[in-house]
Structure formats: structure tokens, C-alpha cells
Amino acid sequence: MLQGFQRIGETFFDPQIIAGVLPELLRVGLPNTLLLAVIATMIGLALGLVIAAGLLAKQAGLRFGCRVYVDLLRGLPHILTVYLIGQGLPLAGLSIFGANTYAYAAFAIGLIESAYMAEIFRAGFQGVERGQVEAARTLGMTRFQTMIEIILPQGIRRVLPPLTGQFILIIKGTALVYLLGLTAAQRDIFSIAQDNSVNNANLSALTAAGLLYLALTVPLTHAVNAWERRMQRGSRPTPKAVA
Amino acid sequence: MLPVPTPSEKAKPDMGVRFENVSKSFGPVDVLKNVSAHMPSGMTTCIIGPSGSGKSTLLRCTNLLERPEQGRIFIEDAEITAPGVNIDALRVRVGMVFQHFHLFAHLSVIENVALALRKVRQMPKEAAEAKAAEHIAAIGLKGFENRRPAELSGGQQQRVAIARALAMEPKVMLFDEATSALDPELVKGVLGIMRELALGGMTMLVVTHEMRFAREVAGQVIFMDQGKIVETGPPAQLFDAPQTPRLRHFLDQVL
Numbered sequence: 001m002l003q004g005f006q007r008i009g010e011t012f013f014d015p016q017i018i019a020g021v022l023p024e025l026l027r028v029g030l031p032n033t034l035l036l037a038v039i040a041t042m043i044g045l046a047l048g049l050v051i052a053a054g055l056l057a058k059q060a061g062l063r064f065g066c067r068v069y070v071d072l073l074r075g076l077p078h079i080l081t082v083y084l085i086g087q088g089l090p091l092a093g094l095s096i097f098g099a100n101t102y103a104y105a106a107f108a109i110g111l112i113e114s115a116y117m118a119e120i121f122r123a124g125f126q127g128v129e130r131g132q133v134e135a136a137r138t139l140g141m142t143r144f145q146t147m148i149e150i151i152l153p154q155g156i157r158r159v160l161p162p163l164t165g166q167f168i169l170i171i172k173g174t175a176l177v178y179l180l181g182l183t184a185a186q187r188d189i190f191s192i193a194q195d196n197s198v199n200n201a202n203l204s205a206l207t208a209a210g211l212l213y214l215a216l217t218v219p220l221t222h223a224v225n226a227w228e229r230r231m232q233r234g235s236r237p238t239p240k241a242v243a
Numbered sequence: 244m245l246p247v248p249t250p251s252e253k254a255k256p257d258m259g260v261r262f263e264n265v266s267k268s269f270g271p272v273d274v275l276k277n278v279s280a281h282m283p284s285g286m287t288t289c290i291i292g293p294s295g296s297g298k299s300t301l302l303r304c305t306n307l308l309e310r311p312e313q314g315r316i317f318i319e320d321a322e323i324t325a326p327g328v329n330i331d332a333l334r335v336r337v338g339m340v341f342q343h344f345h346l347f348a349h350l351s352v353i354e355n356v357a358l359a360l361r362k363v364r365q366m367p368k369e370a371a372e373a374k375a376a377e378h379i380a381a382i383g384l385k386g387f388e389n390r391r392p393a394e395l396s397g398g399q400q401q402r403v404a405i406a407r408a409l410a411m412e413p414k415v416m417l418f419d420e421a422t423s424a425l426d427p428e429l430v431k432g433v434l435g436i437m438r439e440l441a442l443g444g445m446t447m448l449v450v451t452h453e454m455r456f457a458r459e460v461a462g463q464v465i466f467m468d469q470g471k472i473v474e475t476g477p478p479a480q481l482f483d484a485p486q487t488p489r490l491r492h493f494l495d496q497v498l
Contacts, residue, residue, distance in 0.1 A: 010336050123409065131341055134341070139408070140332070141358075145363075154348060
């Protein structure tokens, strides 16, 4: 019994290994993880907005195409998509990022995220009261003006909390870049921990990585929750006042 | 019924709004069945009838929020149902007030009124807001310019919605059950503004359940039932001497 605990302690919580890997995790892994998450988020936001517009388009063909895109990328295991894009593009002769696996990884994760973000945008924009759109059109505003002046400003407010939630998922999702193989300086939190645990035949580095991920995601999660609560209060319809 | 317009009749000032054999269906439901009507300019036409009779659809066709499958609709000198008509330009001439106000929730009162002035009329911000402030004062909400719609009562919101439409200086105003969603004590203020507008000579199409308003303000009343116009005439005739059993039955229910 006691031996079992001891073995667990040695395997997952070796203080020497944790202390040894932590500087590299913080110095190399953390910036790379955050950079990957930010790049993937930017790709996801930009593409997601376009796809969302397609999902809401009047043309049935365009809607269908965007729906297929979203369903594919959300329906496939992320690991598969990262492989298909990260290894597939160069194999197919589309070496758009040269031999830079980091860029392929960011691109692949960005594509995956664009599908999720498109759904977030779509829901947010559809939630804007249909009557306000009609009112704007009635005043002579074009579809585009209505989009910019009415739907976007109200939609953005609605989508900010879920988008931040998605960012948390992206931070964790960046661990998938490990699959594509990275140079020492490009490694993210998970890659460094994984390499270390293989070299030492000990999982404590992964525990250290886990703690680091938690330090990033838990505060963000609570911030989003608080934010959502505040938004809900703010958008609650005010009780009917007397004229 | 008016004859089909010839080019020589263009720009006659008293043409108002005309429907010629307009039909509209939603899927299998025929909402408007071959409707023809004339709503003269400078006059208030009240459209009454049971719910589902097609009143609101008739109104929504007038600015092409719904597109009729058949028939033609004219506003003053222009056929709005003609192919290739610039809908946005047309809508500037037709103001609309909705049952549920539909103020822009993220904008203040003055921004609600000024937005289309800036974006559609392309007025500079200061001029647009000055003009918006005049219209807000005219509907009795001076001092409320910077409130959000959610901070106003239903009656106040509807008055802002009227100001928002009027600021565009429309030729025709459409009111789609503008007081139906209001608490009873707030109805009077909104009807008062509509009455003032009617007396000022605005061409108005008013879908309403307020029979007293129709009787006192309308120059013409249209009674619709099951997608058809059943009776048309001055209010005294429709309310005091209904010609059809359907109108008599309807009036029995609502009066």
C-alpha cells in the first residue's frame, strides 16, 4: 500500500524533475503555447466571421458549403485534422509555410477553431432581434449597413464570453502541435513536458505542464463566468416602467 | 377603383398608395387574395379586421417587407413592385412603426433617431443629431435623448419609434398595431401623436384595433377578412351602416 503511494509520488510528483523542467516550460513552452493560441485564434476569428456570414447568407448554395465546412471540422477528431493538414499540405506539394511545422500547426488549429467560432458568431448574430433588422431596412438602410450598424455591435456583445471560452479550449488544443514535430525552440508546454518524460522515464514533467495549463485556464474560466453573469444582468429586460 | 396609371398621370400629388390585384401567400396559406385598394394621400386609412385577415401583410407589402407574388403596388407616382426598383430608396419614403417598437437596443434615443439620417441621408453627425433632437422634442421626450430603449416605458419607446420614422420625412407612414403591445394607460399618448400627424395631413395606413381612433381620425376605413377587402368607405358608413354580415359580426365582437 505504502509502496504504491511512493511509486505514484515518484512517477508523477518528483520535485527534482519538476524543478528541473519548470524553467524551460516557462521560458520556451509558455510563450510558444500562448503565441500558437493567439495565432490560431486570429485565424479562427477572421475565418469564423466569414463562415458565419456564409451560414447566414441568402444563397442556399453558399449556406450549404459553409455548413459542410463547419460540420467537417467540428465532426473530425482534432488530432486527425492536424495530421491531415500539417502533413497533408506539404505532401500534396502545398508547402505554403515551407518546412515550418509550427506554422502548419497554427494554421490547422486555426481552421478547426474557425468552425467553432463560426457557430458562435452565427448564434450571436441570429440572436439579434429580427424586428430591429426590419426596422433598419424600413428606414432605408442597406443589408450591409444593417449588418455593420445593428447586427454586429449587438452580436459582438453576445459572442465575447463564448469566444473567450473558446480561447481557453485553444490554449489546451495547442498541445496537438506535438504531433508534427518541432525544433527545440518552437516547442510548446506539452512538447517540452512530453520530451522530458520520455527522456527520464518519469511523468513528473507532464504534471508540471498540467499545473501550468491549469494556471492559465482556471482563472480565465472564472473570468468568463463572471463576465457572462454580468452580461446576463445587464441585458435582462427592465420591468415595464410607467410613462 | 383607379385606372391603371399611364405615364401622363405620373407625379399626380393625390395618388397616395394603390394596390392592384395583389396576392401573397405564405406556403399553402393565401394571406392576400387579389386585393385592390386605394389609400389617398393626405388621409388616414385605417385597416380593421379579425386577426389573420391579412391586414399586417397588406401593410408590410407597402414597403416590400413582404413581396407579393402577384399584382402591383404604387406609392404616389412609382410602382414599387416593378422589377429593378431600388428598394432602399423606396423605403426612405415610407416610414413604419411596429407593434413591438424595435428600437435599436444598443443605441441611445437620439442615436436611434439619428442613425438613418446619417447613414441613409448622409447628414453629418451634428446636423443629424440636431434634427433628431427636434423630433424627440416634438414627441414629448425632451431630456430622454441619452436614455437606452430598455430604460423607457413601452409608450415612450413607441414614441421614439415614431420620431425615428418621421425624421426621415416619409411621404407615407405605416402603423402596424402600434398600440397593441402597450399597457392601457400608455395607449393614449401614442394615439395622440398619431392623431396629430393625421390632422397634419400625413398619408397614413393604420392597422389597428382601436375602433374609436378609426372612427374619429380615419378618412377611410378598410375592413378585411380572410385575405380580402370586404368593405371600404368613410368611417361613418362602415361603423354605422355596415353592408355585409361579416363586418356586422366583426363590429359586434369588438365594439
